[in-house]
Amino acid sequence: MEPRFDRSVLEAATELHHTAPAKLFEYWNQKRGDRQRPTWDDLELMDLWEIARYVVVKDVIHANRDFRFRYWGSAMTDIAGVDGTGKLTSELYTTDAFAHVLEAFWQAIDEGTPIRVAGNATINDKEHLAYEAIHLPLNATDGTIGHLISGYSFVPTCRPADI
Structure with missing residues (x-):
């Protein structure tokens, strides 16, 4: 079975409900200071040791509208069943199920602002997971978003067969 993401929210990040997204957003805000965005x-990453297992860093490849996973x-x-480090999103996200995932990534890049996503997912046909994610753009040294x-955050919920 293909992964399924039932997105319920795609919005500018203002309020976060789970630890990893909230701590990352707080750290990002601290590092940006008075600027619109911090730089890479x-x-x-060692500052984020408490939540690092729930963090993913992507390098933007503007020419191809793609990303390379720098850190996974x-x-x-554990959740995805694959280590994405070093891979392109175009290599990993090959089905239509990931269209809204990529939409959220590009919305954060195109708008240059944090984007919060929340909803439900079925991944590897193992569990139904409620999830929340925060996508935070980082400037490259040349001022572009790089x-x-x-x-x-993923929280197991009951499967429909369990109801």
């Missing part, structure tokens, strides 16, 4: 060089947290590997850092 402003961040230290271990919880994401990276996207995301924090995720």
Whole structure:
């Protein structure tokens, strides 16, 4: 069975309900200071050790509207069943099920602002998961948006067969 994402929210990030997205958003805001966005060089992944397993960092490939996963947290590997580190989104996200995932990534890049996504997912046909994600753009040294850092939370819910 293909992964399924039933998105219920795609919005500018203002209020977050889960630990990893909220802590990442707080850190991002702290690092940006008075600027619109922090740079990749402003961040230290070791500062995020408590939530690093739920964090994914993507390098933006503007010419191809693609991303390369620079860092893929271990919880994401556990949930997705694959380590995305070093891979392109075009290699991993090959079905229509991921269209809204990519839409959220590009909305954060195109608008240059944090984007919150929440909904339900079925991944690897194992569980129904409620999820919340925050996608945060990061400037490259030349001032363009060169990276996207995301924090995720997945909470198992009951399967329809269990109801």
